[in-house]
Amino acid sequence: MIPNIIPGVRRLPEPSRVDRALRALERASLRRTPQRLAIVRAFVDDPSHPTAQMIFDRLRDEMPTMSFATVYNTLASLEQAGACRTLRLDGPAGDGGVRFDPNVDPHDHAVCDRCGAVADVPAPARKEPLPRVEGFRVHAVERILRGACTRCAPG
Amino acid sequence: MIPNIIPGVRRLPEPSRVDRALRALERASLRRTPQRLAIVRAFVDDPSHPTAQMIFDRLRDEMPTMSFATVYNTLASLEQAGACRTLRLDGPAGDGGVRFDPNVDPHDHAVCDRCGAVADVPAPARKEPLPRVEGFRVHAVERILRGACTRCAPG
DNA sequence: ATGAGTGCAAATGCTTTGCATCCTG
DNA sequence: CAGGATGCAAAGCATTTGCACTCAT
Numbered sequence: 001m002i003p004n005i006i007p008g009v010r011r012l013p014e015p016s017r018v019d020r021a022l023r024a025l026e027r028a029s030l031r032r033t034p035q036r037l038a039i040v041r042a043f044v045d046d047p048s049h050p051t052a053q054m055i056f057d058r059l060r061d062e063m064p065t066m067s068f069a070t071v072y073n074t075l076a077s078l079e080q081a082g083a084c085r086t087l088r089l090d091g092p093a094g095d096g097g098v099r100f101d102p103n104v105d106p107h108d109h110a111v112c113d114r115c116g117a118v119a120d121v122p123a124p125a126r127k128e129p130l131p132r133v134e135g136f137r138v139h140a141v142e143r144i145l146r147g148a149c150t151r152c153a154p155g
Numbered sequence: 156m157i158p159n160i161i162p163g164v165r166r167l168p169e170p171s172r173v174d175r176a177l178r179a180l181e182r183a184s185l186r187r188t189p190q191r192l193a194i195v196r197a198f199v200d201d202p203s204h205p206t207a208q209m210i211f212d213r214l215r216d217e218m219p220t221m222s223f224a225t226v227y228n229t230l231a232s233l234e235q236a237g238a239c240r241t242l243r244l245d246g247p248a249g250d251g252g253v254r255f256d257p258n259v260d261p262h263d264h265a266v267c268d269r270c271g272a273v274a275d276v277p278a279p280a281r282k283e284p285l286p287r288v289e290g291f292r293v294h295a296v297e298r299i300l301r302g303a304c305t306r307c308a309p310g
Numbered sequence: 311a312t313g314a315g316t317g318c319a320a321a322t323g324c325t326t327t328g329c330a331t332c333c334t335g
Numbered sequence: 336c337a338g339g340a341t342g343c344a345a346a347g348c349a350t351t352t353g354c355a356c357t358c359a360t
Contacts, residue, residue, distance in 0.1 A: 031359080033315065053349075067317040072350070074315095088243045097349060110291045121288050131300060133276050136265045138302040145286060147293040186334075188340065208324080222342040227325065229340095252324060315358080322351070332341070 024083035049118040051097040108143040114152040179238035199257045204273040206252040263298040269307040
């Protein structure tokens with residue numbers, strides 16, 4: 001079943017996303033097992049940045065033997081394969097879990113400090129140069145936009 | 156495991172920081188107890204973004220009765236009082252804990268993907284306008300600079 | 311038959327909570 | 336003496352691990 005999402009609406013499955021993930025699995029020489037396929041389908045088009053728990057819950061019905069460990073393993077594999085990213089963005093309202101983001105294109109995250117909702121925000125059109133930091137080689141910049149969603153702070 | 160401070164050297168205590176924290180406590184009508192004072196002194200000048208565990212360990216010697224709960228309580232109070240900030244920035248090398256940052260001035264964080272070290276990076280001089288996001292009211296932008304410290308990736 | 315993948319349960323680690331006690335105002 | 340603060344231990348979670356079993360190559 002299709003769970004709660006916050007500001008975004010659940011997009012209809014885009015075959016391209018599922019395909020992209022499956023190709024990533026193949027590239028990493030990982031087998032296309034029923035469990036992995038189910039996990040991929042369960043979250044690859046979900047913009048709500050679900051936790052492993054949420055994904056696990058979604059799959060209980062259609063695949064009652066699904067194991068928690070398999071969810072974690074698969075998500076870790078997908079991340080290694082470049083088919084998803086992991087986030088930790090708990091703020092004041094955060095629930096402390098790792099969240100999985102099937103969107104691997106560069107983008108920021110808007111996080112509601114009150115309800116913990118997360119929304120993707122397209123990266124700025126003009127890409128800025130990586131900042132220089134002494135003693136560091138910067139590979140990427142991750143931006144979290146903290147605030148309140150209109151549902152929590154209307155008006 | 157506790158990653159060490161990377162580029163920064165532990166600064167000598169700046170009375171102003173301790174004072175600022177104590178004033179924040181006062182403003183929040185929180186008592187200046189020996190435990191809180193010790194906790195403040197133990198991390199307020201530490202740029203390594205320690206975890207509660209690290210702070211607790213530091214205090215074991217000078218205050219053997221110190222309780223873990225008190226460390227958490229005090230740090231939560233300090234955060235509420237605006238005297239510190241909490242971070243979760245575990246990446247690939249992250250150890251999963253909440254980290255405490257006594258620096259409440261606007262700044263970014265450089266995180267080493269290999270050893271988990273964290274360094275403060277002064278915010279860019281020219282401040283950019285807050286990005287507009289539909290369905291959100293953005294209060295602040297948090298930037299994490301992912302990369303490798305020169306200790307992990309020399310040259 | 312070899313090894314990847316899975317499922318179950320137990321273990322781990324960080325954080326929070328409950329509650330009795332202590333202390334300060 | 337009332338409420339804030341502390342200390343201790345236990346409870347809660349999310350995540351990881353160990354191990355036996357299954358299945359595909």
